Amino acid sequence: MRSAERVAVIGTGLIGTSIAMAGARAGDQVRGFDADPDALSGAVERAGLTPATDLDECVRGATIVFVCTPIPVAAELVVEALDLAPDAVVSDVASVKSHVMVEVELRARVDGLSRYVGGHPMGGSERSGPDHASPSVLDGIVWVVTPAERSDDASIARLEGWVSRVGARPIRMDAERHDRLVAMVSHLPQVASTALMGLAASEEAGEPEILLLAAGGFRDLTRLAASNPHLWSDILLANGAAIGRAIDLYVERLEALRDLVVAEDGGGVESAFAEAKTARLQLAAKPQVRAGVAVLQVPVPDRPGVLAELTSTMGEAEVNIEDLQIVHSPEGGLGTVHLTVAVDTVEAAERALHERWFESTRLA
Amino acid sequence: MRSAERVAVIGTGLIGTSIAMAGARAGDQVRGFDADPDALSGAVERAGLTPATDLDECVRGATIVFVCTPIPVAAELVVEALDLAPDAVVSDVASVKSHVMVEVELRARVDGLSRYVGGHPMGGSERSGPDHASPSVLDGIVWVVTPAERSDDASIARLEGWVSRVGARPIRMDAERHDRLVAMVSHLPQVASTALMGLAASEEAGEPEILLLAAGGFRDLTRLAASNPHLWSDILLANGAAIGRAIDLYVERLEALRDLVVAEDGGGVESAFAEAKTARLQLAAKPQVRAGVAVLQVPVPDRPGVLAELTSTMGEAEVNIEDLQIVHSPEGGLGTVHLTVAVDTVEAAERALHERWFESTRLA
Numbered sequence: 001m002r003s004a005e006r007v008a009v010i011g012t013g014l015i016g017t018s019i020a021m022a023g024a025r026a027g028d029q030v031r032g033f034d035a036d037p038d039a040l041s042g043a044v045e046r047a048g049l050t051p052a053t054d055l056d057e058c059v060r061g062a063t064i065v066f067v068c069t070p071i072p073v074a075a076e077l078v079v080e081a082l083d084l085a086p087d088a089v090v091s092d093v094a095s096v097k098s099h100v101m102v103e104v105e106l107r108a109r110v111d112g113l114s115r116y117v118g119g120h121p122m123g124g125s126e127r128s129g130p131d132h133a134s135p136s137v138l139d140g141i142v143w144v145v146t147p148a149e150r151s152d153d154a155s156i157a158r159l160e161g162w163v164s165r166v167g168a169r170p171i172r173m174d175a176e177r178h179d180r181l182v183a184m185v186s187h188l189p190q191v192a193s194t195a196l197m198g199l200a201a202s203e204e205a206g207e208p209e210i211l212l213l214a215a216g217g218f219r220d221l222t223r224l225a226a227s228n229p230h231l232w233s234d235i236l237l238a239n240g241a242a243i244g245r246a247i248d249l250y251v252e253r254l255e256a257l258r259d260l261v262v263a264e265d266g267g268g269v270e271s272a273f274a275e276a277k278t279a280r281l282q283l284a285a286k287p288q289v290r291a292g293v294a295v296l297q298v299p300v301p302d303r304p305g306v307l308a309e310l311t312s313t314m315g316e317a318e319v320n321i322e323d324l325q326i327v328h329s330p331e332g333g334l335g336t337v338h339l340t341v342a343v344d345t346v347e348a349a350e351r352a353l354h355e356r357w358f359e360s361t362r363l364a
Numbered sequence: 365m366r367s368a369e370r371v372a373v374i375g376t377g378l379i380g381t382s383i384a385m386a387g388a389r390a391g392d393q394v395r396g397f398d399a400d401p402d403a404l405s406g407a408v409e410r411a412g413l414t415p416a417t418d419l420d421e422c423v424r425g426a427t428i429v430f431v432c433t434p435i436p437v438a439a440e441l442v443v444e445a446l447d448l449a450p451d452a453v454v455s456d457v458a459s460v461k462s463h464v465m466v467e468v469e470l471r472a473r474v475d476g477l478s479r480y481v482g483g484h485p486m487g488g489s490e491r492s493g494p495d496h497a498s499p500s501v502l503d504g505i506v507w508v509v510t511p512a513e514r515s516d517d518a519s520i521a522r523l524e525g526w527v528s529r530v531g532a533r534p535i536r537m538d539a540e541r542h543d544r545l546v547a548m549v550s551h552l553p554q555v556a557s558t559a560l561m562g563l564a565a566s567e568e569a570g571e572p573e574i575l576l577l578a579a580g581g582f583r584d585l586t587r588l589a590a591s592n593p594h595l596w597s598d599i600l601l602a603n604g605a606a607i608g609r610a611i612d613l614y615v616e617r618l619e620a621l622r623d624l625v626v627a628e629d630g631g632g633v634e635s636a637f638a639e640a641k642t643a644r645l646q647l648a649a650k651p652q653v654r655a656g657v658a659v660l661q662v663p664v665p666d667r668p669g670v671l672a673e674l675t676s677t678m679g680e681a682e683v684n685i686e687d688l689q690i691v692h693s694p695e696g697g698l699g700t701v702h703l704t705v706a707v708d709t710v711e712a713a714e715r716a717l718h719e720r721w722f723e724s725t726r727l728a
Binding site (some may be wrong): 053106120122142144167171173177178181182184185186187188190191192193194195196197198200203207210211212213214215217218219220221222223224225226227229230232233234236237240241243244248249250251253254255257259260261262266269270271272273274275276277278279280281283302305306307308309310311312313314315316318321322323324325326 | 378402408486506508524535536537541542545546548549550551552554555556557558559560561563564565567568571573574575576577578579582583584585586587588589590591593594596597598600601604605607608611613614615616617620621622625626630633634635636637638639640641642643644645647656669670671672673674675677678679680682685687688690698
């Protein structure tokens, strides 16, 4: 088993720089390039990677190349990397796979195609740019690996081996299936949120008071609508067929619910809601798919000062709280706190909680 | 101006008991009744209200009656209260107004109808039952007042006066308009969330790995799907026509987005997303409609211990933190904490933060 690689990263944003850092942590040599000099110098500062002055210098001699650019230029850079680095496995991290794969297959020399294996690390962060990169962004995440028809077994194994070595979890599926699944659970929620916010905004033109009546549920449903329009336009167009189908299936569900409501079929409405509720409660019990973090569930009583005790326990243990969510119990009281911490601090967090008599359960 | 009322509350769950407490705080005499003896004794314990042994004893001699029961029995109880309390203004708090109003108009004696004025306090909580009631549930909330055709001006003014006196904000609109607006911003989000969760669950039957690819956005969009099926079936059926129309408009929006995506109209997709983003950012800047709480926005640096400092500051000031949300900044760092506290503790919270050099801005 190959234990160290010469890694080239093209595109040193959040994911590219995190990949560079994870490789360096695992003992790899890492070189990076970005067409934007600020992104590149940010990555040098953050990750200590060796900057290349151009693509050629970046990938020459590499054994594994990651293309971490926006979707529209990913395929072109994969093809160049296959040419410039004849010994390297070349992968990309685009969030839509078939589109990139088809473009690569159209453009690349056939003898290079065996070394191309797509991938999609299901991590990241709502933050962007190299300054927020961290090897922990990849810790424990699902990294979908999508071999193309001509990818050879050795290249697939090299990519999967590297993914495991840096602490992520490779899951192999074909590109079409990946795209169909993310259309449903990632792209469709984005479309559903945007459509709801757009509809309420257009109603507001004639009904200025409408948003006075909007409460927490509306806010939850429309939070995603604040996402980057340009980025999402790229993603949706690249996955158009699967998204079209996901929207159609969603519209069918909505119309079925509408028909039950209009027909005053209370039993039918109630059983559709009960089915969704069961599924949602099961989802809540599953570990969150999130980058490099662990979630601790801590039951807490409802009294002033208890959160202070909890967070100062973390502070004293020098554990940085990445996120903290209060889950109110239906039986009342504060209920439960979900404490999100970096994976490499979770054991310290658990020890500290135990010493202060908090119970904790690791969710992810 | 009438300064004290004899208030009767029928149905002593979260809202009914909170109404009782708000009335008592404002100097009213309050009596309550609930068909469920546990709910009634819970309200006596929590709110110190005088329990009645039956409906007659509850409303006799009252000057204002609130029916706070589930929708299916609300109209019937309004009608009984109009008969039993001939001097009282009778209101209800059902979240769908036309349905209750039509039923009341069908059943009530015509000479009583002038004293019926519907209402909908847009507050509440994800908790339920008298144990979580508080007068602060109503502080500062929007309380929609929906007069019927025969409601007389004096009765409308009495209800609106009482709502203002306990600290809520009366907004008058007709029942049909109320139902149309809540269909869009409250009932439709519930349907959209349930449909998305139902769809993902049915896909999971054939694709067990699908939820491995679900991240935070999917969780946000499906959180509401865990709501009470029976309660929602009642609400949706009672507001069937408006909900049918809201779903149709939503489906139109979704199909328009689908058509843009399938036609590869990147500019069109981007501008639809940009419009929704602008609307969502405006919404985020508006005060949250939430019951009896204030939200403080506190910028915090990204270092271990800072949350501990923040929460122990609250603990020392004896301010109970109702909720705490970390808003990561796109520029990195912890960013901002949204601290939710009861309205009656917000000034103490602000003073304590100021003394410890935290900046804070009141959002709601």
